[in-house]
Amino acid sequence: MKIFRCLSLTFLLCLGNSVAFAGSEQCAELVSNRCQGCHYKSRICQALGKKSKWKWKRSVSNMVRYGAKLSGAEQKIVVDCLSSAPVGADYVCKE
Numbered sequence: 001m002k003i004f005r006c007l008s009l010t011f012l013l014c015l016g017n018s019v020a021f022a023g024s025e026q027c028a029e030l031v032s033n034r035c036q037g038c039h040y041k042s043r044i045c046q047a048l049g050k051k052s053k054w055k056w057k058r059s060v061s062n063m064v065r066y067g068a069k070l071s072g073a074e075q076k077i078v079v080d081c082l083s084s085a086p087v088g089a090d091y092v093c094k095e
Protein backbone atom coordinates (compact mmCIF):
# COMPACT_ATOMS: atom_id res chain seq x y z
CA MET A 1 0.00 0.00 0.00
CA LYS A 2 2.82 2.34 0.93
CA ILE A 3 4.68 1.50 -2.27
CA PHE A 4 1.61 2.22 -4.30
CA ARG A 5 1.15 5.63 -2.72
CA CYS A 6 4.77 6.45 -3.42
CA LEU A 7 4.49 5.45 -7.04
CA SER A 8 1.39 7.49 -7.62
CA LEU A 9 3.03 10.51 -5.98
CA THR A 10 6.02 10.23 -8.31
CA PHE A 11 3.71 9.88 -11.22
CA LEU A 12 1.85 13.05 -10.27
CA LEU A 13 5.10 14.94 -9.81
CA CYS A 14 6.33 13.84 -13.23
CA LEU A 15 3.07 14.72 -14.81
CA GLY A 16 3.06 18.10 -13.07
CA ASN A 17 6.57 18.87 -14.24
CA SER A 18 5.99 18.01 -17.85
CA VAL A 19 2.75 19.98 -17.93
CA ALA A 20 4.44 23.02 -16.40
CA PHE A 21 7.29 22.70 -18.86
CA ALA A 22 5.08 22.38 -21.92
CA GLY A 23 3.08 25.33 -20.66
CA SER A 24 6.07 27.59 -20.21
CA GLU A 25 7.44 26.80 -23.66
CA GLN A 26 4.15 27.68 -25.20
CA CYS A 27 3.99 30.74 -23.03
CA ALA A 28 7.45 31.92 -24.12
CA GLU A 29 6.37 31.59 -27.71
CA LEU A 30 3.15 33.50 -27.15
CA VAL A 31 4.88 36.29 -25.24
CA SER A 32 7.54 36.64 -27.96
CA ASN A 33 5.13 36.58 -30.84
CA ARG A 34 2.04 38.30 -29.56
CA CYS A 35 3.10 40.65 -26.80
CA GLN A 36 5.76 42.74 -28.46
CA GLY A 37 3.82 44.50 -31.18
CA CYS A 38 3.08 47.53 -29.02
CA HIS A 39 5.73 47.53 -26.30
CA TYR A 40 8.90 45.67 -25.38
CA LYS A 41 8.83 42.53 -23.29
CA SER A 42 10.54 44.59 -20.58
CA ARG A 43 7.13 46.09 -19.89
CA ILE A 44 5.94 42.61 -18.95
CA CYS A 45 9.18 41.74 -17.16
CA GLN A 46 8.72 44.73 -14.87
CA ALA A 47 5.32 43.45 -13.78
CA LEU A 48 6.47 39.91 -12.87
CA GLY A 49 5.88 39.08 -9.24
CA LYS A 50 3.77 42.20 -8.70
CA LYS A 51 0.37 41.03 -9.84
CA SER A 52 -2.09 38.50 -8.58
CA LYS A 53 -3.48 36.07 -11.09
CA TRP A 54 -6.64 38.11 -11.16
CA LYS A 55 -4.71 41.26 -12.04
CA TRP A 56 -2.85 39.47 -14.81
CA LYS A 57 -6.17 38.38 -16.17
CA ARG A 58 -7.29 41.99 -16.24
CA SER A 59 -4.06 43.18 -17.86
CA VAL A 60 -4.16 40.49 -20.52
CA SER A 61 -7.77 41.21 -21.37
CA ASN A 62 -6.87 44.91 -21.59
CA MET A 63 -4.15 43.96 -24.09
CA VAL A 64 -6.68 42.02 -26.12
CA ARG A 65 -8.96 45.04 -26.04
CA TYR A 66 -6.05 47.16 -27.31
CA GLY A 67 -5.65 44.69 -30.17
CA ALA A 68 -3.41 41.79 -29.03
CA LYS A 69 -4.27 38.67 -30.99
CA LEU A 70 -4.87 35.86 -28.50
CA SER A 71 -7.63 33.25 -28.37
CA GLY A 72 -9.36 32.57 -25.07
CA ALA A 73 -7.20 29.48 -24.51
CA GLU A 74 -4.04 31.43 -25.31
CA GLN A 75 -5.00 34.16 -22.87
CA LYS A 76 -5.40 31.51 -20.20
CA ILE A 77 -1.93 30.09 -20.92
CA VAL A 78 -0.36 33.54 -20.73
CA VAL A 79 -2.20 34.49 -17.53
CA ASP A 80 -1.28 31.17 -15.87
CA CYS A 81 2.39 31.40 -16.70
CA LEU A 82 2.90 35.11 -16.08
CA SER A 83 1.16 34.96 -12.73
CA SER A 84 3.44 32.11 -11.63
CA ALA A 85 6.67 33.19 -13.35
CA PRO A 86 9.53 34.15 -11.03
CA VAL A 87 10.80 37.74 -11.08
CA GLY A 88 13.33 38.02 -13.91
CA ALA A 89 12.15 34.87 -15.75
CA ASP A 90 14.31 34.42 -18.86
CA TYR A 91 11.55 33.97 -21.35
CA VAL A 92 10.02 37.32 -20.44
CA CYS A 93 13.07 39.32 -19.43
CA LYS A 94 15.68 38.23 -22.01
CA GLU A 95 15.46 39.58 -25.52
Ligand code: HEC
Pocket (backbone or CB within 6 Å): 031, 034, 035, 036, 037, 038, 039, 043, 044, 047, 059, 060, 062, 063, 066, 067, 068, 069, 070, 078
Ligand atom coordinates in the same frame (compact mmCIF):
# COMPACT_ATOMS: atom_id res chain seq x y z
C1 HEC B 1 -2.23 46.10 -29.31
C2 HEC B 1 -1.11 46.60 -28.55
C3 HEC B 1 -0.62 45.75 -27.39
C4 HEC B 1 -0.26 44.42 -27.40
C5 HEC B 1 -0.25 43.46 -28.58
C6 HEC B 1 0.12 44.10 -26.03
N1 HEC B 1 0.04 45.21 -25.23
FE1 HEC B 1 0.57 45.36 -23.29
N2 HEC B 1 0.18 47.33 -23.29
C7 HEC B 1 -0.35 48.04 -24.37
C8 HEC B 1 -0.54 49.42 -23.97
C9 HEC B 1 -1.13 50.52 -24.87
C10 HEC B 1 -0.11 49.53 -22.64
C11 HEC B 1 -0.09 50.78 -21.74
C12 HEC B 1 -1.48 51.04 -21.20
C13 HEC B 1 -1.78 50.25 -19.97
O1 HEC B 1 -1.00 50.30 -19.02
O2 HEC B 1 -2.83 49.54 -19.93
C14 HEC B 1 0.35 48.20 -22.25
C15 HEC B 1 0.85 47.90 -21.00
C16 HEC B 1 1.18 46.64 -20.57
C17 HEC B 1 1.58 46.28 -19.23
C18 HEC B 1 1.77 47.25 -18.05
C19 HEC B 1 0.43 47.64 -17.51
C20 HEC B 1 -0.23 46.52 -16.74
O3 HEC B 1 -1.40 46.21 -17.02
O4 HEC B 1 0.43 45.94 -15.87
C21 HEC B 1 1.75 44.94 -19.19
C22 HEC B 1 2.16 44.08 -18.01
C23 HEC B 1 1.46 44.43 -20.52
N3 HEC B 1 1.12 45.49 -21.34
C24 HEC B 1 1.49 43.11 -20.86
C25 HEC B 1 1.20 42.62 -22.14
C26 HEC B 1 1.17 41.21 -22.48
C27 HEC B 1 1.42 40.05 -21.51
C28 HEC B 1 0.89 41.13 -23.80
C29 HEC B 1 0.69 39.87 -24.64
C30 HEC B 1 -0.39 39.01 -24.18
C31 HEC B 1 0.74 42.50 -24.31
N4 HEC B 1 0.93 43.35 -23.26
C32 HEC B 1 0.47 42.83 -25.61
C33 HEC B 1 -0.62 47.54 -25.61
C34 HEC B 1 -0.41 46.25 -26.03
